[in-house]
Amino acid sequence: MIGRINHIAIAVPDVTAAAQHWQTMLGATVSAVQTLPEHGVRIVFVTAPNGKVELMEPIDAQSPIAGFLQRNQDGGMHHICYEVDDIAVARETLESRGARVLGNGEVKIGAHGNPVLFLYPKDFNGTLIELEQVVTATTDASAE
């Protein structure tokens, strides 16, 4: 069911400072800062040849990662995201096997505009797993 590793997300207290630091210290390739108000985060991608790390800063106390940052003031590894072909099928399969989906169990639109769901960390070795259905952008060539 799970396919590519889409990203590894790291919560940070200050995404601008973190991106600058990863760039200066590690020679990392970092994107511009994007603010996603509907997801409560400001993010930067650290891109590698085979994948990406997403640095995320909560934009306010209501942010879904505000509590995590409060418990981990330096920041920390927050989740790993795997791609799936069909999120609805993934959800049904997982629930039929006894895995629990976070929140009300419904598929949401994630930070990258794709349908996502998060699995209950206690079911996966204390690790928060995000599943994302990567919808291929329609290109001119394939549009009718």
Place this chain on the structure above:
Amino acid sequence: MIGRINHIAIAVPDVTAAAQHWQTMLGATVSAVQTLPEHGVRIVFVTAPNGKVELMEPIDAQSPIAGFLQRNQDGGMHHICYEVDDIAVARETLESRGARVLGNGEVKIGAHGNPVLFLYPKDFNGTLIELEQVVTATTDASAE
């Protein structure tokens, strides 16, 4: 300086059970269990098309991840490993920029037989970063 993401390591209390669970629940591709006594861990690779997760169980109370498991009894994301071309150059560069290498600062031979070092998590947003110099195996074709 940093190149590919080599692996994401997750500490787990029981690597056999964890591998079975990831396989059954997520359809993950998992390797056989390998025991690395000199590193104090038993590991399984969960392979994806673009990278791998390494599930690690401490083999005893002296294991370098025993304390982490005691603080995180379900397990949890432990570190992320980036490849570098030359570990000695990476170490010098990082230290000249003020980053701290864990332990006595020396390069060690890591779990995959390659030279590695770990950076101080407080310097990188609470995230433990491993750097690994991936030594390409000598093949018959390239051997003299």
